[in-house]
Amino acid sequence: MAAFLVPIQIIIFGFALPLGWISDSGMLYRNWLVKLYLFVLIALPLYHWAHRFYFALNDMKLGLPRKPLAALCYGGAVVVTVVTLWVLLSL
Amino acid sequence: MSGTRPDPSKLYYREVPATWWLKKKSYFFFMLRELSSVFIAIFLLVYLYQIYQLTQGPEAYVAFSRRLSSPGWILFNLIALLFALYHSITWFQSSAIVLPLRVGERELPRNLFVALNVIALVVISLIILVLFLRLKG
């Protein structure tokens, strides 16, 4: 799902908006459907990242301690999920 | 039939070097594929921060978006976009192997499956773009 939605997200918010090709008043974010979409878009790929990154670091034999690393990766994903929820709800 | 096991004290165990993934092209691209998730995650964090600026008022939101136009950030977003696209293509390739589509008796050839997904990616992206432009206000 991230495979379909992330590229256009980067194009709009990483290029079009900063370079002034389009303008955005931010009104759209008040809509709860948009908030739901954004929550799914931001929070879910983080778990995918946590899993892949944790395994990749282990594969690279960097000798990092496993349990703290797992806590950092998966825990990090949980923390950001909560933050995302908080930001979206306070808009 | 019982087999005898070799004497473990005489066996030679070869260690896998930490650079194993640099030794073969396919291993390198595998690692690249896995690390693409890092760039996507960082982009999403930056984007989250961008949305957060809205809670500080619409001017903060616009101001932060302007900051993202600096060459450093543009370069980052370009790299993130390339990695995101690489992630998408490799994801479609993986899906072709995991969930083969059957048309009647035969399996859909993998390249066709990937091509169809790429088309879907373009179509969905355009839909989101149009929706965003018309609804943003």
Add this chain to the structure above:
Amino acid sequence: MAEPTITLNITRYRPGQDRAPTTQSYAVPYKEDWVVLDALNHIKDQMDGTLSYRWSCRMGVCGSCGMMVNGTPKLTCAAFLRDYYPGEIRVEPLVNFPIIRDLVIDMSDFLDKLKSVKPWIIRKEEKPVSQGEYLQSPAQLEAFHQFTQCINCMLCYAACPVYGLEPKFLGPAAIALGYRYNMDSRDQGQEQRAVIGNHDGIWDCTFVGECSVVCPKDVDPAAAIQRSKVDTTKTWFQSILMPWGQR
């Protein structure tokens, strides 16, 4: 004019004598239709009878002659000298396995893992012979046929970086074989193959995909593993959401 030769650099290891493996070079006659196995046999017959290696059918069906040829796991009966000539060929024992001697590796771990997936038809109730055969349609056979082609050559284990880093990993061939039986319509033993769904079963796999690339019989163990992941997840969800439904 001297006959053309090709150089093979081969791993030598004498247990109890050598501390570590060494490499020995042999200049072997180059023949266009020879495979690496022919070169090894020539060395053993004419040059150095002490070289040890496994081989049998020399035609790609027994799975005995798997070795690393220039860093890639290959059946030496299927690696043609002409694809490497005039360069040198490095022949090493299959990686990710302990070396017994020269090019011979210890495959006990692999055999244990094969056994652990119970690679035979398991029935909840056996049908007596008098009742006739189990019927299976071509479509039912198609569902698992490609996974029956495994010749246990272990090239996939040599190609798999996960197996190299985590020796407890069940591995491509064993999982593909377990999948082959789980998908066989005659089999009713999926629950007894729980080792596949364990932490060191399918879930250690990060879908590098090299196993399927090196497989000489197109078994595609990577597909078997990923599809097992989908199936086990589906079954897990079903058992949570519909605990009363028993197969």
